[in-house]
Amino acid sequence: MGRVLAVVIWVITLASVLLFTNGKWWFPPSISEHGPAYDRQFLITIIVVGVAFAAAQIGLGFAVWRYGAGRTGTRATYSHGNNRLEIVWTVITAVIFITLGVMGQQVWAQLHFRGAPAGSAQVHVTAQQFQWNFHYPGTDGRFGRTDPTLINDSSLNFIGLDETDAASKDDSVISSLVVQVNRPVNLRLRARDVTHSFWVPQLRYKQDAVPGLDIDVHFTPNRVGRYEIACAELCGQLHYKMKSYLLVLPDNEYRTLTALPQAQFQKRVTELFAQPQYQVQEF
Amino acid sequence: MATEALHHRETVSLADDWSGGRLPYHVGHKKLGMWLFIVSDAMTFSALLIGYSYVRASAQEWPTPYAFYPSIIFSTVMTLCLLASSFTMVMAVGASARQDKKRTRLWLLATIVGGLAFLILHGIEWMHVIEEGLRPFSLPHEWAERWPKAPPLFGASFFAITGLHMFHVLTGVLYLGYIALRVRRVRHEDVEISGLYWHFVDLVWMFVFPLVYLMSVDMTK
Amino acid sequence: MAEAEEAAGAGAHAPDVTTADAAHAEAHGAAHHGGHAAPTSFIRKYIFSIDHKVIGIQYLLLALFSVLIGMIMSVLMRMNLSWPGTKWPILGTLFPGGAPNGVMSPEFYLSLVTMHGTMMVFFVLTTAPQGGFGNYFLPIQVGADDMAFPTLNMLSFWVTFVGLMVLVAAIFVSGTNYDFSVIGPTGGWTGYPTLSAIGHKLNVPGMGMGMNLWIISIAIFCIASLLGALNFITTMINMRTRGMSLMRLPLTCWSWFTTAILALLSFPVLLAAGVLLLLDRTAGTSFFVPGGLSDGTQVIDHSGGSPILWQHLFWFFGHPEVYIAILPGMGATSHILSTFARKPIFGYRAMVFAMFAIGLLGFFVWGHHMFLSGMSPYTGMAFSVLTLSIGVPSAIKTFNWLGTLWGARIRFTSPMLFAIGFVSLFVAGGITGLVLGQTSLDLSMHDTYFVLAHFHLVMGVAAIFGMFAGVYFWFPKMFGRMMNETLAKIHFWPTFIGVYAIFIPFHTMGIGGMPRRYFAFTEYAFLKSMDPLVQFATIAAIITALVQFIFFYNFFVSIFRGKKAGDNPWEATTLEWVTPSPPPHDNFGGKVPTVYRGAYEFAVPDAPEDYVLQTTPDAAEENEPVLEQGEVQVSGNGGNGHRH
């Protein structure tokens, strides 16, 4: 019995390790500047805890294999523990865990402790059930005033943009996020009704959009292409298909696009979506 | 008994108190239970008061409508009622410690009167603010005009916090009434325990009063 | 007498310990908590019983009912995730609103998720391990004849029961606008506002009456739990029998004690939060709802509140809650490992301190659920580092369990198998906490299946394994009959392998970015490759769930058919094993046990057997002062110092 259990534990451990190492199911390729740093930290952590996991399981299996009562009629060793051992492994784990904890702050600090670098693109994001609205300032770089009382879905004013405001003349509000490759972008996340969460796996970035808060986040996409934006916070029955696209464009494309007036902006984006280099990858 | 006491004193050391077979804190179950209840109830009130402080702190503006006279005077009187009742409660416990059942009952009744006075005054105050137009979901017109940027949470937090406290006072009054009725049959400890509860309810008010009332005093008047 | 009362008046500060005790002798001799005569009528004996043993079993049955519902729901969820849009005619007839003509609707799926989570966390893991086993065995293991407050104990159970009924009712009333379209609340077990607060105003299905009932049910549950908690704490402090010093307590008692403290401090906070949320929904207040929200045509008439406030209050409760779920499992595991290893527990003190460390730290890490909620990133960092440090006491416990097995003579009984399974699963689930605990890594992992993998392994099954171990271990004591060992083992193997098969793949799904609470994964290209894993997990789940019926069968049949169990079938050492199975109404048949040694004295050299009962006298300790006061007698009523 003991031996069977030991073997089962070991086989499960092996299977788990294989599932993690075979690489078939892993992160989608990173498209952001902080991506590699993220992946490194994740790898280090998963190795440490993986080793711990394997060590603990193998140890457990060994004890179960070795110390079954079956064969020997003799008694177990009469011991109440060993303080030196206790101290040793307490210190070791403490060191390992705290080190992990501190290392685990780097990417976070880089993204959250300092604001977006100067010259980064600005986009205001308003999440609603069940779609994303991306508000671009247009050529004047100024965002038109928005007011919840002006929100009216039937007239397609999802974010309550005040048309009368001068600054909003050249603004465009569309359903997908267009950014320039290798240029930092600063998103101001808002939610119109309930909490949503902006989530692009390839970006290694996720942030809740919370009603009543303006949350600024910034990152730098560094690979041209089209990627899916998912909603990662439960927001109602259609949470599972609150989907949009992140379109990372080369400089020239981006400039021509952002120069376009509201009317043609969305149209142009749809055209780009059709082009081969902007097809969403499966993997 | 005395000799027994002696016999004990030799053997009882602190270590032994915890070695089973006795009450480590020298308090019976009921009293210990009441202490624990008070701890958890304190957590409930803390949560409410912290919630109130949270929304108030994050608000751009918060109404400070309480004129020193009458509002604060009025609520101070309420406070005094409670304080007085705490005092009478102490007397009640003292009397019961002296096995003076009659006085115990009298002091308990005095305490109940204090509690009832508080409840009545509080009720009047509620009616007053409600007439003024305060609602859980909205502010009176004048307030809304004076503090245009203020959220409608004044009423919400006011009614929620003082309401829960009022409920505690009410149950306290009933509880004390029960003890007063059965004062000849209940043991001293039971009187003490009711005292613990009553003092706790007063203590809570000592947090509610400054946070909800004094911090909303209208300095202009 | 008078001056004695005086001293008692001064309570704990009485300088004269003696008279104080004397007073309490007086006091509690009269008290009628425990010491109640065995009831005879069926109602008082089995329904509204104040006997902790009956109440314990009632809690167990309540948990069994809830876990059955929760399990069936989880399987429905899995089937939907694997085969979305399939027709299940039964569902159609049962839930015309949720699954019109048998095809599961998104809102119905979400209500399953919500109910599954709520049922499992509150009504399974907060009832059976604590209210069930704790209730039954804490008094016996400390040598008392009942809980400190038997009537309050009965009250706790029946309040819990009402809570469960309200929750079940919620499944059937929760349409969009308070109508009866038969889907439960859809807010998730965390009930985040503003969805939970104004969902009905946004016409989100499942946010009507049922959401109110959900909140009410939780509030009721909070009250029941904190009443139970103060009962546990009082019992453990005041009612230990002679010689049962703190360091002689079984680790199970310590785990129930720590759990009770956590419950006492955390449930009131959830209670307050629940009341506020209910007010937001029904009285139009705005504690959790900010201004300027819109339903697409008009502005919603709330302003000034903060959704984050709810998250703080909820998780201040929520994180301690997850330890409430696991600590009793840890206690049972330590207890059972030592018993069947035939070896004293390794590092008893370390185990106790680790438990307290976990409990204490558990109150300062709630923010790790909120890294991405818009909370200050600096706060996040602080929470993160604290979170990782909480791994240390857990690691200590793990190492001590291994230490206990080292050099053991293991008897592979079914409880032992599940206890070993607990250790394995706890490590598997716990270590991923160290991934989620890092702010940086949570950027990608938050709200993905990686989180589900983490907490299902550690809570969804480790804690459950603790319960299985407990059931198989204590069943003979509770019902006087053994469970069928063969069936038990047939139950163990597929369950142990099955749960790993279900939840290990969840990790890689999460790494691949699969978000939780998704009705279907059909919408996203980056989720396509996950399909085989999804299918695999589902098959595993169905098999595992089916295997559970072996357990249910074994449980209920053994109550009547199982072969008779002796007083001490496992040759264990603690007090529950010195009394008949099942124990008499007052637990020890009038005589009060005296304890002479630690809880896990196995393999004591030159002792007649390889185990020594806690009650076996021992020359060395014969003349210990405590025992000299022959007249100081323990009896459940009012604890002790009770003259006879």
Ligand code: HEA
């Ligand atoms: C029984 C329940 C339980 C337990 C015990 C734990 C234990 C831990 N949990 Fe878990 N957790 C949950 C239940 C539980 N959790 C639930 C239900 C959720 C989701 C809630 C929701 O959103 O719905 C959650 C979510 C959750 C999150 C939020 C994830 C997110 O939403 O983004 C985090 C983040 O820090 C976290 C961390 C931890 C940590 C660090 C521990 C630690 O206590 C773990 C410590 C254990 C170990 C470390 C393993 C044993 C140690 C060794 C084997 C030593 C050897 C190891 C080394 C040397 C490395 N948990």
Ligand code: HEA
């Ligand atoms: C104790 C807690 C617990 C348990 C046991 C389980 C068990 C299972 N859960 Fe659970 N689950 C949660 C707690 C739990 N879950 C929580 C909190 C959530 C989050 C909800 C939310 O997002 O709001 C969740 C969410 C959740 C999801 C995510 C839904 C989504 O986000 O879209 C899924 C999907 O597969 C799932 C599946 C399963 C499966 C297949 C099991 C299988 O293990 C089922 C097989 C059952 C067992 C192996 C246990 C049987 C136990 C007994 C028979 C014990 C009886 C003994 C006594 C009572 C003494 N669960």
Ligand code: CUA
């Ligand atoms: Cu929006 Cu989920």
Ligand SMILES: [Cu+2]
């Ligand atoms: Cu947590």
